Amino acid sequence: MSLTSQFVANLKRFRLVTFDVTDTLLRLNDPLRQYQQTAEEFGVTGVDRRKLEQCFRQQFKAMSSEHPNFGRFSPEMDWQQWWLKFVAQTFICVDQGLSHEKLEKIGHRLITHFRTSTCWNHVEGGQELVQSVRNAGKCVGIISNFDPSLPQVLDTMGYAGKFDFILTSYEAGFMKPDRRIFEIPLKRLDIPADQALHIGNKLDLDYEGARNCGWSGLLVNDNSNQHSFANLSDLLETLKTKEIKW
Missing domain, CATH: 1.10.150.720 (Haloacid dehalogenase-like hydrolase)
Structure with a gap:
């Protein structure tokens, strides 16, 4: 999977990129x-x-x-x-x-x-986006309000080995948007907040939660601001073809 120069440029400032799971990468099947x-x-x-x-x-x-x-x-x-x-x-x-x-x-x-x-379906564009971020040489993780079974869910859906860490709210002891859950991977990896990006589907939990901790954020299934996209496929296409102002 080749990377465009624009994709690489958009993510250049980041060493860490994390994802939410439910309704971001995976969706429950009724x-x-x-x-x-x-x-x-x-x-x-x-x-x-x-x-x-x-x-x-x-x-x-x-x-x-x-x-x-x-x-x-x-x-x-x-x-x-x-x-x-x-x-x-x-x-x-x-x-x-x-x-x-x-x-x-x-x-x-x-x-x-x-x-x-x-019980789960892939959100279109999710697997390609995660792999593209990995190919760009970033540390890739999960930050999700979820119970400890999340690694099992991700494995069974074909994401085994795709993440450098999976941080659930249960493990962290804090739920998004609490800034402390976003601080955990920064401390573990010794990465400053301005070099971290979180991608999710909830304005309050994901986008604002990350930005309130000094991260950058991207939002899917939303149209509330310049960092919002209708879906993950649109976000991926934008990362590939257009400059994003952080």
């Missing part, structure tokens, strides 16, 4: 459908999708408030238990008559299932 299908495997049929979506959003907000960062600092709760409780509460919200045993089985199956390629 998670509510996965919940419905898994419930059906254990005899729970006729789950109303609208009700399931309402309960999913409600319980995710509640769990994230009560046990932030996938239960990172919640006593007697690891990240898997966080997901088990979330799944159970979501389905109880839909149907209070489900047994604890059945909810446990559904939860364990979903935890396993969401770490496979069945």
Whole structure:
């Protein structure tokens, strides 16, 4: 994969380039459908999708408030238990008559299932962009609000060996946009903030989070500023063909 001179010039100032994952490099494949299908495997049929979506959003907000960062600092709760409780509460919200045993089985199956390629799709342009950045000689990493299973997800989606490090919020103990999660790789690699670039899809978590720590940022699925692009393919094409003003 050859690099254009403009691509090299655009990234010249950076020694470190990091990526968000969900909806930046990878996209979930209809998670509510996965919940419905898994419930059906254990005899729970006729789950109303609208009700399931309402309960999913409600319980995710509640769990994230009560046990932030996938239960990172919640006593007697690891990240898997966080997901088990979330799944159970979501389905109880839909149907209070489900047994604890059945909810446990559904939860364990979903935890396993969401770490496979069945539940994820590649965002167009992602693999090419990551490889191009690597070919440009940059240190390439991941900074993501995710549980410790992220390396497994990336491996199963063909990203094995493509990153110099994978930093999850669970490992860091801080979630984006907390500046401390962006400071960790700088300290580990002894790289100044003005030589680091983060690419993500959330204005507050990724773009502003990075810039508030002295990084540069690029944003996809957004059109809010000069560093925003409709999608990853447009970002890649711009890096190849146009000068970006940092």
